[in-house]
Amino acid sequence: MHGAQGQHAANQPNNLAKNTHDRELVERAQLGDTEAFGELIAAHRDKARQWAERMTQDPHMADDIVQDALIRAFLHLGSLTDSTRFLPWLHKIIRNQAAMRLRRGGPYRHEQPFTAFESVKRSSPKSGFAKGAASSNSSSVNWDDLDSILHHLSKGGRQAASVGESVHDDPAEQLLRKEMFETIHVLLHCLNRKERQIFEAYFFKQCSPETIAEMYETTTGTVYTYLHRSRRKLREAHNVNVYFQGLQPIRGGSVMTRKKQIHLPPWSREQMAANSLVDRVAQLLAALDDPRPMAQLMGLSGFAFRMKISNRTTYADGLYIYDWRQVIPQFLAKLGYEATILCGQLSGMPVPLLGAAERFPVVFPIEESVLPFIRKYIDQGMPLLYFDTLAERPYVHEWSLVYGYDDEQRVIHLTDRMSAQGKTLRYDDVTDNPLRFLVGIDGKQTNHPESTTLQANLNALHFAVQYARQGCSYSPTTVYLSYSSGLAAYERWIGFMHKDAGVMPNRYGMSQLSLVYGEAKRQAAQYLRESFIEGEPMRLLLLGAEAYDQAAEAFEQISARMPFGSSQSISASPQTELLAACSTDLSTARDFEAAAISYIEKALLLWETERI
Amino acid sequence: MTTKVITFMTQFEHVNDLIAAKESFEAAHPGVTIEITQATDNFESVRAYNSDNPPDLMDSGGWGLFKNKNMFVDLTSLVDAEAGLADDLQPGLMQIARMDGSLPALPVDVSIPLILIKKQLFDEAGIPYPHEGWTWSEFAELAGKLTLRNEEGVATQFGFATAPDIEMYEPFIMRNGGSYLSPDGKTAHGYIDSEATIEAFRSVIDLYRVQGGIRKPDEPSEAGELHQQFAMVFTFTWFVGGCIHHGIIDQYELLGLPQMPAGQPGNMLYMGGVGITQKSKEPELAWQFLRHYVLGRPERFAQSDTRTLPITRSLAEQSGMTSHPIWSHYLKELDHVRASGFYLSEKWNSSRQLINEDIKRMIVDGADLAQTLKSWTRFA
Numbered sequence: 007m008h009g010a011q012g013q014h015a016a017n018q019p020n021n022l023a024k025n026t027h028d029r030e031l032v033e034r035a036q037l038g039d040t041e042a043f044g045e046l047i048a049a050h051r052d053k054a055r056q057w058a059e060r061m062t063q064d065p066h067m068a069d070d071i072v073q074d075a076l077i078r079a080f081l082h083l084g085s086l087t088d089s090t091r092f093l094p095w096l097h098k099i100i101r102n103q104a105a106m107r108l109r110r111g112g113p114y115r116h117e118q119p120f121t122a123f124e125s126v127k128r129s130s131p132k133s134g135f136a137k138g139a140a141s142s143n144s145s146s147v148n149w150d151d152l153d154s155i156l157h158h159l160s161k162g163g164r165q166a167a168s169v170g171e172s173v174h175d176d177p178a179e180q181l182l183r184k185e186m187f188e189t190i191h192v193l194l195h196c197l198n199r200k201e202r203q204i205f206e207a208y209f210f211k212q213c214s215p216e217t218i219a220e221m222y223e224t225t226t227g228t229v230y231t232y233l234h235r236s237r238r239k240l241r242e243a244h245n246v247n248v249y250f251q252g253l254q255p256i257r258g259g260s261v262m263t264r265k266k267q268i269h270l271p272p273w274s275r276e277q278m279a280a281n282s283l284v285d286r287v288a289q290l291l292a293a294l295d296d297p298r299p300m301a302q303l304m305g306l307s308g309f310a311f312r313m314k315i316s317n318r319t320t321y322a323d324g325l326y327i328y329d330w331r332q333v334i335p336q337f338l339a340k341l342g343y344e345a346t347i348l349c350g351q352l353s354g355m356p357v358p359l360l361g362a363a364e365r366f367p368v369v370f371p372i373e374e375s376v377l378p379f380i381r382k383y384i385d386q387g388m389p390l391l392y393f394d395t396l397a398e399r400p401y402v403h404e405w406s407l408v409y410g411y412d413d414e415q416r417v418i419h420l421t422d423r424m425s426a427q428g429k430t431l432r433y434d435d436v437t438d439n440p441l442r443f444l445v446g447i448d449g450k451q452t453n454h455p456e457s458t459t460l461q462a463n464l465n466a467l468h469f470a471v472q473y474a475r476q477g478c479s480y481s482p483t484t485v486y487l488s489y490s491s492g493l494a495a496y497e498r499w500i501g502f503m504h505k506d507a508g509v510m511p512n513r514y515g516m517s518q519l520s521l522v523y524g525e526a527k528r529q530a531a532q533y534l535r536e537s538f539i540e541g542e543p544m545r546l547l548l549l550g551a552e553a554y555d556q557a558a559e560a561f562e563q564i565s566a567r568m569p570f571g572s573s574q575s576i577s578a579s580p581q582t583e584l585l586a587a588c589s590t591d592l593s594t595a596r597d598f599e600a601a602a603i604s605y606i607e608k609a610l611l612l613w614e615t616e617r618i
Numbered sequence: 619m620t621t622k623v624i625t626f627m628t629q630f631e632h633v634n635d636l637i638a639a640k641e642s643f644e645a646a647h648p649g650v651t652i653e654i655t656q657a658t659d660n661f662e663s664v665r666a667y668n669s670d671n672p673p674d675l676m677d678s679g680g681w682g683l684f685k686n687k688n689m690f691v692d693l694t695s696l697v698d699a700e701a702g703l704a705d706d707l708q709p710g711l712m713q714i715a716r717m718d719g720s721l722p723a724l725p726v727d728v729s730i731p732l733i734l735i736k737k738q739l740f741d742e743a744g745i746p747y748p749h750e751g752w753t754w755s756e757f758a759e760l761a762g763k764l765t766l767r768n769e770e771g772v773a774t775q776f777g778f779a780t781a782p783d784i785e786m787y788e789p790f791i792m793r794n795g796g797s798y799l800s801p802d803g804k805t806a807h808g809y810i811d812s813e814a815t816i817e818a819f820r821s822v823i824d825l826y827r828v829q830g831g832i833r834k835p836d837e838p839s840e841a842g843e844l845h846q847q848f849a850m851v852f853t854f855t856w857f858v859g860g861c862i863h864h865g866i867i868d869q870y871e872l873l874g875l876p877q878m879p880a881g882q883p884g885n886m887l888y889m890g891g892v893g894i895t896q897k898s899k900e901p902e903l904a905w906q907f908l909r910h911y912v913l914g915r916p917e918r919f920a921q922s923d924t925r926t927l928p929i930t931r932s933l934a935e936q937s938g939m940t941s942h943p944i945w946s947h948y949l950k951e952l953d954h955v956r957a958s959g960f961y962l963s964e965k966w967n968s969s970r971q972l973i974n975e976d977i978k979r980m981i982v983d984g985a986d987l988a989q990t991l992k993s994w995t996r997f998a
Contacts, residue, residue: 030989033986034989034992034993316658318631319631321656322658323659352968353968354964355964356659356661356663356664356682357968358658358662359659359661360659364970364971365971365972367972368968368972395661402661440661482971485781486679509631510631510654
């Protein structure tokens with residue numbers, strides 16, 4: 007056997023083992039293992055550089071290309087569907103980077119590559135997201151240039167990946183790396199869905215314009231138009247808005263601060279709904295010149311019919327336990343709006359409403375993860391839904407609307423149920439909110455069914471019946487958190503009122519639950535009265551409305567006994583006689599709501615039978 | 619007479635024992651009122667602490683609240699000042715309570731898991747009961763053999779019952795020499811992805827996928843409730859206490875957890891705590907009530923509705939638990955407890971349900987175990 011051939015044959019088992027090892031590394035890296043990616047890159051960095059140098063004939067440019075390519079590979083390894091194809095995939099990235107660089111007609115003619123910033127020394131060893139970073143840090147970031155921003159965001163990842171070093175001992179680097187994906191995601195929020203898909207396909211998945219055109223059944227010219235428009239929007243949305251905490255925002259080296267407030271329509275206490283989510287959506291819509299009757303919002307959203315009680319005792323948390331990520335966008339979609347959510351839970355500090363937040367990603371208290379999102383919508387004239395965990399007493403946490411920001415004062419402006427003129431929260435408070443949940447309205451849906459259509463209302467009624475009979479479809483998986491919902495919630499609640507129940511009813515929760523659910527029953531009655539069907543089914547719905555009014559009255563009795571926000575000790579255990587009276591009221595409310603649901607069921611059955 | 623008020627903010631809803639302690643303390647201390655208020659969770663407790671009227675005492679069903687720096691009085695000196703108390707406290711659980719170098723709370727609601735064997739189901743299968751020192755392979759084989767399915771393949775009986783939850787698997791990982799996190803809780807690198815952890819974790823997942831001895835998530839079942847057609851039950855003291863209370867404990871034998879290949883002892887522990895806040899204006903009086911509530915009244919552990927373990931040897935002794943056939947076993951196991959991941963890292967704890975979703979994927983879809991565990995390094 008010829009020497010070279012023999013060598014080749016002898017290498018085959020090694021190559022096989024190497025390929026298997028590569029595949030394992032790729033799969034681990036795809037699962038978020040940055041060390042595996044580092045190992046992968048350490049193994050192939052030389053080869054990548056050889057490719058780049060062969061393509062460019064320029065060793066310096068080759069270094070830059072490899073650096074850029076590795077960042078993109080690190081960011082988007084998840085898009086590599088066949089884990090055995092890492093090297094060809096990396097080769098393609100290198101080739102595209104080289105082609106892009108060569109097309110520019112020389113280094114950095116229009117754009118600086120990521121590595122162009124390498125020479126700029128930072129005064130702080132910690133990267134830009136670390137709190138209190140020195141001002142010279144920001145000087146290395148060109149906020150007019152998307153690549154520069156992406157470079158800045160991905161610095162930690164590159165450091166880990168390019169040299170295969172273990173950086174998990176450095177908390178700041180670790181934090182940056184983990185936060186990077188979320189922040190880039192935030193950056194891209196200013197794009198609509200199509201723009202984002204095309205942008206990501208081009209920049210991150212390294213697809214050619216021709217491929218993208220095929221994917222989206224369009225022309226390459228349209229793809230270029232999308233890319234051009236996306237880049238412009240990204241620059242406009244972020245070049246002055248993303249900056250280091252504690253520093254002034256930078257644009258072109260000059261200091262520039264920004265502030266903006268959106269005028270919200272007046273919202274009197276009489277208008278205010280006890281359900282703060284629906285209430286805030288109502289004012290949001292009014293601000294968008296799309297006012298809706300509260301009963302319609304309560305009915306369509308389902309909150310007129312929802313009722314959930316903790317199985318522990320009468321804590322108020324049942325009011326908030328539903329799938330926020332599903333229910334809120336669906337509610338807005340029914341009203342004809344597209345929305346984007348930013349959510350997460352912070353670790354290391356108590357998170358309220360664990361039953362709702364338990365599957366939210368764990369995020370870090372980093373300003374750049376939240377403030378750009380707020381600025382983006384405020385700049386577009388859109389108030390944002392915000393879950394405020396610093397609600398003024400007697401509230402613990404409530405939904406609010408963010409309607410302004412002020413970079414100089416470092417505060418956001420938001421509504422608070424206890425303050426007619428609104429309030430401010432410091433950027434730090436927003437960043438440190440342990441339960442991060444913001445909703446921005448992206449615009450009106452095209453071709454959405456009108457929310458006042460008969461079918462939308464029929465769907466709401468079906469929801470009412472299903473929820474009452476079968477309870478909420480969402481339940482937390484945390485073993486010690488469970489809830490009863492629908493008509494079963496009454497039984498649970500009444501059980502807590504019994505003197506031998508062995509649990510202490512929570513007075514604060516009782517007062518808030520009765521206030522919110524009592525008003526919900528009123529709204530349910532009103533919603534049923536807003537006649538959208540005719541004949542005998544309508545007569546049945548009117549009977550249902552009467553029954554809901556009676557249920558509301560029973561809740562109002564409880565509220566009268568335990569007024570929400572009264573000055574007495576809010577958590578003191580209610581007295582036995584009081585609980586007995588509340589138990590009677592709850593039994594009354596249960597009977598009337600059960601009757602109301604039966605009327606709705608019959609109305610729906612009759613309506614649908616008549617139309618077969 | 620001037621009345622002194624001690625405010626106690628509890629997160630527990632079952633407060634009969636707390637109210638009993640309040641009443642007996644007030645009777646013994648005229649002029650002192652213990653005012654009990656409630657909080658839904660740690661978030662509300664912290665808000666109450668930061669309010670204008672912070673409570674003197676606060677409890678929590680877990681330990682996360684007591685990891686808040688500068689919020690609770692370090693009880694070490696108070697414990698040391700009481701003759702014999704430091705030695706009387708159960709050392710196993712106290713090493714966990716003191717894991718951050720101070721003692722921010724006295725443990726309450728202490729519980730650990732062992733395995734209950736339902737004798738009737740073994741008898742019906744003609745299988746002898748296992749004995750202490752049983753191995754994992756013996757246990758796994760039993761779990762498979764004792765699972766019965768009808769002609770449609772629906773289980774009418776399961777060999778073993780446990781929840782598909784990261785915490786429930788931790789004792790087996792510990793007993794194989796593995797762990798989820800480093801002892802200081804700062805990293806999972808080198809721990810969750812260690813060979814010992816992966817091996818033990820694979821053994822647990824195999825119980826679902828290979829032996830078929832545990833109900834998979836969402837799997838149809840005709841095995842009924844936990845006290846019905848489940849031959850072996852991974853059970854904490856709460857369930858055992860319920861069995862004693864309802865007079866069905868004679869149907870069971872209690873066994874220690876099976877030996878893993880590494881042959882190490884080890885078990886997890888659940889505990890809450892009660893601490894004196896640093897803003898208390900009456901810390902001495904608060905300590906007196908805390909002693910009374912947590913360290914006194916041995917009779918409560920002698921009652922048939924006892925569900926948890928006392929934190930001192932003297933309470934165990936005086937209540938008769940040390941000579942009780944069931945409770946004595948649990949008390950001995952306290953010597954082997956170690957801090958679980960959720961005590962060591964709040965981030966790990968916060969990520970619990972995300973991790974559990976991955977566990978479900980491993981059980982139901984066969985997701986790659988080693989890779990998945992490696993990916994959990996991001997949760998610490």
